[in-house]
Amino acid sequence: xxxxxxxxxxxxxxxxxxxxxxxxxxxxxxxxxxxxxxxxxxxxxxxxxxxxxxxxxxxxxxxxxxxxxxxxxxxxxxxxxxxxxxxxxxxxxxxxxxxxxxxxxxxxxxxxxxxxxxxxxxxxxxxxxxxxxxxxxxxxxxxxxxxxxxxxxxxxxxxxxxxxxxxxxxxxxxxxxxxxxxxxxxxxxxxxxxxxxxxxxxxxxxxxxxxxxxxxxxxxxxxxxxxxxxxxxxxxxxxxxxxxxxxxxxxxxxxxxxxxxxxxxxxxxxxxxxxxxxxxxxxxxxxxxxxxxxxxxxxxxxxxxxxxxxxxxxxxxxxxxxxxxxxxxxxxxxxxxxxxxxxxxxxxxxxxxxxxxxxxxxxxxxxxxxxxxxxxxxxxxxxxxxxxxxxxxxxxxxxxxxxxxxxx
Numbered sequence: 001x002x003x004x005x006x007x008x009x010x011x012x013x014x015x016x017x018x019x020x021x022x023x024x025x026x027x028x029x030x031x032x033x034x035x036x037x038x039x040x041x042x043x044x045x046x047x048x049x050x051x052x053x054x055x056x057x058x059x060x061x062x063x064x065x066x067x068x069x070x071x072x073x074x075x076x077x078x079x080x081x082x083x084x085x086x087x088x089x090x091x092x093x094x095x096x097x098x099x100x101x102x103x104x105x106x107x108x109x110x111x112x113x114x115x116x117x118x119x120x121x122x123x124x125x126x127x128x129x130x131x132x133x134x135x136x137x138x139x140x141x142x143x144x145x146x147x148x149x150x151x152x153x154x155x156x157x158x159x160x161x162x163x164x165x166x167x168x169x170x171x172x173x174x175x176x177x178x179x180x181x182x183x184x185x186x187x188x189x190x191x192x193x194x195x196x197x198x199x200x201x202x203x204x205x206x207x208x209x210x211x212x213x214x215x216x217x218x219x220x221x222x223x224x225x226x227x228x229x230x231x232x233x234x235x236x237x238x239x240x241x242x243x244x245x246x247x248x249x250x251x252x253x254x255x256x257x258x259x260x261x262x263x264x265x266x267x268x269x270x271x272x273x274x275x276x277x278x279x280x281x282x283x284x285x286x287x288x289x290x291x292x293x294x295x296x297x298x299x300x301x302x303x304x305x306x307x308x309x310x311x312x313x314x315x316x317x318x319x320x321x322x323x324x325x326x327x328x329x330x331x332x333x334x335x336x337x338x339x340x341x342x343x344x345x346x347x348x349x350x351x352x353x354x355x356x357x358x359x360x361x362x363x364x365x366x367x368x369x370x371x372x373x374x375x376x377x378x379x380x381x382x383x384x385x386x387x388x389x390x391x392x393x394x395x396x397x398x399x400x401x402x403x404x405x406x407x408x
Contacts, residue, residue, distance in 0.1 A: 005080070012057055012058050015059050016049065016059035016060040018048070018049065018063075022048055025048065026041075030045075030067070039069070039070050039074075042074075045067065046060070046061075046075070046079055047085075049064065054089070054090045054092070054095070055086040055087065055088060055089050056085045061076055083138070088125045090127075090134045093173065094134075094172035094177060095133075095136070096134070096152055097136055097141065097152070098112050098148075099138060099141040099147070099150065099151070100139075101144075104144070105148075106147070107147040107148050108148045108162070112160055112162065112165050119133070120169075132173060138151070141156065143156055146191055148160050150165065156183065157182060157183070158185065160185055161185075168180050321350055323351035323357060330348065331353065333353070333355075334408065335391055336382075336384055336387045337382055338378060343373075346373055350372065350373075352369075355388040357388075358384050358387075359385055361385055366385075387399065
């Protein structure tokens with residue numbers, strides 16, 4: 001954003017004051033804010049002052065600062081930051097804001113700007129000879145569909161051509177701006193399609209008559225969901241079904257077919273083959289009921305599952321510990337950061353009971369422990385070897401000396 005400065009001293013008024021009506025409005029606006037927050041009214045008050053005089057002068061800023069008990073520099077910051085505040089005198093009859101953003105530029109905003117330069121001044125923020133007109137180029141004014149467009153006061157004039165805009169400008173210059181219709185200048189309504197409205201074509205003001213209501217009600221009854229129309233069999237013989245006497249229920253036909261085929265023969269079970277072993281070997285258990293016997297099958301898969309469970313518990317399939325358990329009392333492995341009671345028991349199951357064992361881990365053994373206990377690099381990540389070495393060399397005191405804190 002370009003640097004915004006106050007107008008030259010030559011055009012600055014000596015003082016500013018709100019009108020009687022605007023003074024009452026300003027006091028009411030300030031009272032809307034809670035105690036200690038009255039300065040939040042700075043933007044509304046500056047806008048009201050601009051509506052009254054057309055622009056924001058130095059005297060205006062000083063007056064608003066005094067009303068809100070604000071430092072002058074704070075109000076100046078607000079006025080110079082927001083481009084909605086005019087810091088230069090504007091035309092007494094019209095200040096024209098030409099939208100120059102992409103949609104308007106693509107549809108002829110440069111031609112609209114040229115009209116301003118022709119009839120007002122070659123540069124923006126300058127008055128015409130009699131001080132009645134001024135112009136500036138602004139960012140998007142919110143009517144992209146109706147580009148190009150300009151804003152004059154609180155109204156927009158859209159779908160402009162250079163010729164039509166020149167007529168509008170001259171009307172404002174001559175004091176006849178109130179005769180110019182606002183909005184689109186090409187005859188369309190708001191932002192409707194150029195060829196005319198294509199939706200909401202029904203007249204919303206039309207009130208249904210009594211006859212219309214009766215007709216609608218009759219149609220609703222005729223098409224009411226779930227209503228079944230009685231069908232005359234004489235009128236629609238094609239949908240008449242066969243007589244009950246000649247119809248054989250489908251279920252009876254299926255039952256008769258099964259009876260003729262006889263009982264189905266069952267294929268001998270693999271588990272009943274003579275000489276079956278392992279997974280195929282059945283164990284027969286009598287239940288004492290008259291219906292027969294209950295069969296249990298023990299499979300090789302069950303044996304493999306037991307091996308997997310044993311492995312996950314920290315033992316090899318042959319139940320031998322992964323490490324040779326050393327002689328002597330077990331150390332408190334829970335002093336190693338990352339080892340809790342449950343993990344300590346699992347390490348004991350692997351044959352790991354003393355600090356010296358952990359301190360002497362080889363890379364291969366670390367990978368082995370990680371794989372068995374599904375640690376995913378935890379041994380190296382938590383530096384078990386370094387912790388165990390310190391505890392093995394000098395207990396808690398050595399651990400504190402090496403790591404600067406007590407274990408766990």
